[in-house]
Amino acid sequence: MEASLFDSDEPAVDASFGGARRIALDDTSWVEVVPGWLTGADVLVAALVRTAGWEQRHRWMYGRRVLEPRLTATYPHIEHAPHPLLREAGSALSEHYGVTYDGLWINLYRSHHDSTGWHGDRTSQPTTIVPVLTLGAQRRFLLRPVAGGASTVLRPVAGDLVVMGGRCQADWRHAVPKQATPAGPRVSVNFSATAQR
Numbered sequence: 001m002e003a004s005l006f007d008s009d010e011p012a013v014d015a016s017f018g019g020a021r022r023i024a025l026d027d028t029s030w031v032e033v034v035p036g037w038l039t040g041a042d043v044l045v046a047a048l049v050r051t052a053g054w055e056q057r058h059r060w061m062y063g064r065r066v067l068e069p070r071l072t073a074t075y076p077h078i079e080h081a082p083h084p085l086l087r088e089a090g091s092a093l094s095e096h097y098g099v100t101y102d103g104l105w106i107n108l109y110r111s112h113h114d115s116t117g118w119h120g121d122r123t124s125q126p127t128t129i130v131p132v133l134t135l136g137a138q139r140r141f142l143l144r145p146v147a148g149g150a151s152t153v154l155r156p157v158a159g160d161l162v163v164m165g166g167r168c169q170a171d172w173r174h175a176v177p178k179q180a181t182p183a184g185p186r187v188s189v190n191f192s193a194t195a196q197r
């Protein structure tokens with residue numbers, strides 16, 4: 001049978017951001033979820049696991065140098081991203097959110113033992129828009145207010161976009177915790193903007 005253009009498994013993003021759902025965390029912070037923003041996530045995750053420039057980073061904790069429980073690949077210039085779809089995704093995000101996403105970093109959580117602890121991304125601006133694309137296994141993505149209070153729990157699956165906005169990096173912390181339930185690899189693609197750094 002003749003192959004149709006529409007049967008392609010090539011990854012693509014939904015530039016209309018249809019299905020976006022915004023949650024007000026408080027009066028000045030929000031998080032938006034766009035389920036299934038990317039199609040063809042399996043093809044993209046396989047390519048990234050194979051070709052990204054993964055590094056093992058360290059962190060100082062209580063005076064001890066410890067390995068970060070995940071791998072990271074950083075691309076300060078999005079034109080050097082390891083897959084062309086990531087440049088297309090950056091352009092779609094820039095157009096939609098009015099922020100020029102000109103870099104990215106990619107995290108690989110090899111299993112349910114890998115994680116990232118509570119943190120806010122370091123930014124130069126009090127309000128920011130920080131998009132995170134999930135590929136691979138489903139993990140919990142938690143947000144909690146710096147001032148204390150209940151956590152908001154998201155469970156993004158492959159292809160889902162989570163966007164933190166407003167004062168989220170200043171007034172809230174986010175984390176991807178370890179879990180007891182076995183999980184395969186998860187990759188997150190985090191888009192960055194020089195104007196926000």
Ligand SMILES: O=C(O)CCC(=O)C(=O)O
Pocket residue numbers: 107116121132141174176188190
């Ligand atoms: O992996 C994620 O979903 C979030 C990653 C993150 O917060 C970070 O790398 O700063």
